[in-house]
Amino acid sequence: MIDVGASVQAIDTPALVVDLDAMERNIARMAAFAAAHGVHWRPHAKMHKSAALALQMMAAGAVGVCVQKTAEAEAMLAGGVGNIYISNEVVSLSKLQRVAQMAAALKAKNTSDRLAIAVDSAEGVQRLAEAIGRVAGDTRDVIDVFVEIDVGQGRCGVAPGPAAVALARQVAQHPQLRFKGLQAYHGGAQHRRRHAERQQAIAEVLRQVQATRALIEAAGLKVELVTGAGTGTMALEAASGVYGELQSGSFLFMDADYAANEADPARPAFEHALFVKTQVVSTSAAHAVCDAGHKSHAIDSGLPRVFRPDGGPALAYFNGGDEHGILRTAEPGQPLPALGDVLWLIPGHCDPTVNLHDHMVGVRGGLSAGRVERLLRVDARGALT
Ligand code: PLP
Numbered sequence: 001m002i003d004v005g006a007s008v009q010a011i012d013t014p015a016l017v018v019d020l021d022a023m024e025r026n027i028a029r030m031a032a033f034a035a036a037h038g039v040h041w042r043p044h045a046k047m048h049k050s051a052a053l054a055l056q057m058m059a060a061g062a063v064g065v066c067v068q069k070t071a072e073a074e075a076m077l078a079g080g081v082g083n084i085y086i087s088n089e090v091v092s093l094s095k096l097q098r099v100a101q102m103a104a105a106l107k108a109k110n111t112s113d114r115l116a117i118a119v120d121s122a123e124g125v126q127r128l129a130e131a132i133g134r135v136a137g138d139t140r141d142v143i144d145v146f147v148e149i150d151v152g153q154g155r156c157g158v159a160p161g162p163a164a165v166a167l168a169r170q171v172a173q174h175p176q177l178r179f180k181g182l183q184a185y186h187g188g189a190q191h192r193r194r195h196a197e198r199q200q201a202i203a204e205v206l207r208q209v210q211a212t213r214a215l216i217e218a219a220g221l222k223v224e225l226v227t228g229a230g231t232g233t234m235a236l237e238a239a240s241g242v243y244g245e246l247q248s249g250s251f252l253f254m255d256a257d258y259a260a261n262e263a264d265p266a267r268p269a270f271e272h273a274l275f276v277k278t279q280v281v282s283t284s285a286a287h288a289v290c291d292a293g294h295k296s297h298a299i300d301s302g303l304p305r306v307f308r309p310d311g312g313p314a315l316a317y318f319n320g321g322d323e324h325g326i327l328r329t330a331e332p333g334q335p336l337p338a339l340g341d342v343l344w345l346i347p348g349h350c351d352p353t354v355n356l357h358d359h360m361v362g363v364r365g366g367l368s369a370g371r372v373e374r375l376l377r378v379d380a381r382g383a384l385t
């Protein structure tokens, strides 16, 4: 393991490296953006999986974290994060037991810290209520509950409209559960390349959310909060007057796939802050080979882009399997990197890349001349349950 204070050159490869200066500029941009729009931000920790980064963003104004998994919530709680929203459905009795224990522990602190969760079925609400009841008896408002509606992704979520009203009513009947509002996240819209396509998708989302909210309120229940949005569409939700909370996660590190989106002029331009440091271990007349394959970075959203802070000729990365990357010059006739040269990769998709590593190496002062300032443990690595 690299020591804090070491130079960037001393980081062995392959390694996941965070450019702390770029990351902190992204945090500052997000904080300023949310403040300007009067919305809360609750960044998704499924992306960075680090309690230290969650706390750093909360110190900068985030209201808490989103997680996707019960085990991620446990990792955040163990790391000192007290305001956690599981933006996903949990139905197994063993997981719900763990959810109930966390919710009861946070409630017992008597602070504003809370656990929240999403539901999308009557059976799910019933199971949640029973689990909370077993742990917390008839204590009121132990967990905040959001009804998830499917706003176009075709994944989780009850249909917008009357089905959502029925679920909200059911939640409100259980004194241990507090109906808080709507979860409305359109994952499918985030990576649509053209801004106009994302605009169109979110306009439809807003219609569905507004109609559902109106029906729930007509039934006598208050929709305190609508939560959702990712890095691709967040400026649209933020400006809507409908969403009170943004769940974007990838803005912190910005992967190559998000960078391929046509920019939304209303959204801050986030910088790449997550890199795989890699070294050339073999060369031939036609290509160079580096030591980072898809055990170092996820390739579900495409292969990584090569970043050269040294200003060397542009390189294209080709799949060399799980331990290798094959590099060719983007323009014919340009020199290939030499054996031992260091290169930097911008992963195609940051979330599953982080999950491949035990640590991220936080560097201050740039990728050429910087120093290691901190090691960030990937606390929720492999936290899938
Ligand atoms: N909210 C939910 C429910 C998600 O599933 C995700 C990511 O998949 C996000 C928010 C964050 O999106 P992004 O990392 O693209 O900003």
Ligand code: MN
Pocket: 250, 349, 350, 351
């Ligand atoms: Mn993602």
